[in-house]
Amino acid sequence: MQINIYAHGFTTTEALREYVTTRLHHALGCRADHISQARVRLSDVNGPRGGADKRCQIQVRLAHLADVVVEDTESDLYLAIDRAAERAGRSAARHIARQRRPVRMSSRQELAPGSLVEY
Secondary structure (H helix, E strand, O other), X not given: OEEEEEEXXXXXXXXXXXXXXXXXXXXXXXXXHHEEEEEEEEXXXXXXXXXXXXXEEEEEEEOXXXXXXXXXXXXXXXXXXXXXXXXXXXXXXXXXXXXXXXXXXXXXXXXXXXXXXOX
8 A cells, every 4th residue: 555645835744744654554454455545634723823634634545436535624643644544444444345345236227117027
C-alpha cells in the first residue's frame, strides 16, 4: 500500500509522517491486499486563529471499488488523524465485505414466467 501525505498551511515533520503511516497501517493493514493507495491531506483551516481547525482527509483507493473518502476536523491534528484513520478502516472494510457477498436475487428474478422447476 502506497501512502502519500500532503500538508497545506504548514510543513510536516518526520515524526508526523511516521505517525500517519503507523496509524494507517494499523487501521487498514489487514485490508492492504485490496488497497492500492492512500492519500492523506492535512490542513490548518483557520491558520493561527485557533479553534477546531486541524483537518485530516483520507482517500483510500480500493481495487475494483469506489474510493473511500473520510474527513475529520479537530483542534488537535493527531486526534483528527486518529479518528479519520479509524473511520477509513471501517468504511474500507464495509466496501470490501459488500463486494464479497453474493448478490441476492429477488423472487421475481429467480424464476422467469413459464420456467420449469424440478424437485
